[in-house]
Amino acid sequence: MPLQFATRLNNVETSAIRELFKLLGKPGIISFAGGFPDSAMFDVxxxxxxxxxxxxxxxxGALQYGATEGYEPLRQQLAAFMGTKGVEVAPDGLIVTTGSQQALDLLGKTMISPGDKVIVEGPTFLATIQCFRLYGAELVSAPIDAHGVDTEQLEQLIVEHKPKFVYLIPTFGNPSGALLSLERRRKVLELAVKYQTLIVEDDPYGDLYFDPASPPPRSVLSLSKDLPGSREWIAHCGSMSKVLSPGLRVGWMxxxxxxxxxxxxxKQFSDAHTSTFAQATAAQYxxxxxxxxxxxNVRKVYGERARVMGAALTRELGDAVEFTQPQGGLFFWARLTGKGGKVKDAGEFAKRAIEQGVAFVPGAPFYAKDPDVSTFRLSFATADVGKIEEGVGRLGKAA
Known part of the structure; x- marks a missing residue:
């Protein structure tokens, strides 16, 4: 008899990005596919x-079992770190998670019953789509532009679907790179209070802005102190993975x-606690x-790489591609126009690109519904300026 797996696994598929990585063993390939930081940037x-x-x-304390809520010295340091970003939180007002991905999983476990509606951005983080579907959520996609989620349409969707919660990546989203405007952030808070709807703010990229003179707007959580009653409707997920080291697996909620x-x-049922050694190391750091x-350092390096990639895309692909130059984060989000007889389907473009020795991720898997097959994601984080120039040149040949 074959094994009888849980029916909830019928709702999810293997990550398209993980599958793509299997193709990256080809010698000499330049990858813009990964969503991770450059290991050369780690402060070893x-x-x-x-x-x-x-x-x-x-x-x-570093080597023994620890409290599920987190290693107390780290909770104190994280509270102070959030304080530098305008968030007043006591150490017992947060829990340490094994990366922010676990925070999302815990939200799925605690909040989602089969059939519940959850609103996500379209496009959004692929692992979030998979995670929430695993717990039986029916995902509703809210449209976004370069300034983040369209709050007028978001309100309409909240009224229509009465979601269990709304999941947003307001600052340099993955994959969109979008930056939710200050006006829209305030509107999101107003919607949370008006409709008594939980807003999940995922913020792994907020510190990766490129212009020190022009930081992004304050987090939705930080802005909540300006609107009485809104703080209780915000769940904020943070991470050390993109700014310090993914290998430490330190996040918080x-x-x-x-x-x-x-x-x-x-969390007690999942892992008892996040690695105390990793937590103690992060606390000391x-x-x-x-x-x-x-x-x-990382802002300077990534900012330069983003600038070079944007210029190269314009030079090599011209009006065959549309994109908004990112102000931070790790990603370009682009759309093929098909102009000049160039390719319009990103899946086909990805196949041609692999043949030319360069990889990226087609955009369709990042949509919970109604994917735009002309979209694709490029990461500039792990390739130096020379590789970016060469890789985008190969994309020009593939188009």
Missing amino acids: AGIKAAADAALTEEPG IAQPELLAKATMC LKAGRMPATLA
């Missing part, structure tokens, strides 16, 4: 010093106490005050 010396400090100052308590209970310099 600082992380090593932090790990040494963790083992020297409190080896028992800030939410109302009842939601945190339920999430903590579910933040305590040492190295984060500002690390952020300044």
Whole structure:
């Protein structure tokens, strides 16, 4: 007899991005497909010093089992870190998660019953689509533009579908790179209060803005202090993966106490707690005050790579492609126009690109419904300027 798997697995598929990675073993291929930071940007010396400090100052705490809610010194450091971004939160007002991906999984476990409606951006983070569908959610797609989710249409969707919650990546979204405007952020808060609807703010990229003189608007969570009654309707997910190291797997969630308590209970069943050694290392890193310099470095490097990629796309593809130059994050989101007899379907474009020795991710999998097959995502994070120039040149040949 074959194994009888849970029926909830019928709602999800293997990640299209993971499948694409199987094609990347071809020698000489240039990849714009990954959604991860450049390992050359990791502050190895600082992380090593932090790990040494963790083992020297409190080896028992770093190596023993720990509290499910998180290692207390890290919770204190994260509360202070959020304070620098305009968020007032006590250490017990957040829980530490194994990356922000676990925070999303815990929200799925605690909030979604089969058949519940959940509104997501169209397009949105692929793993979120898979995660929420695993718990039986019916996903509703809210349209976005370069300024983030269209709040007028979002309100209409909230009224029509009465969702369990709304999931947004307001700052340099994956895959869109979109930046939700200040006006729309305030409108999102108003909608949360008006319709008593939970807003999940996923913020792994918010610190990766390119112009130090022009940071993005404050987070939705930070802005909630300006609107009485809105804070309780915000769940904020943060991560160290894009700014320090994905390998540490350190994320966090800030939410109302009842939601945190339920999430903590579910986390007990999942992993008991996030690695105490990783947490202690992250705590020591933040305590040492190295984060500002690390952020300044990655902002400069990624900003230059984004500038070069934008110029190269314009030069090599011309009006055959449309995109908005990103102000931060890791991604370009582009649309093929088909002008000049060029390819219009991103799936076909991806196949041609692989033949030319360059890879990217077609946009269709990032849509919960009604995918735009002319869209695609490029990451500039892991390729240096020379590789970006060469890779985009290959894209020009593939089009």
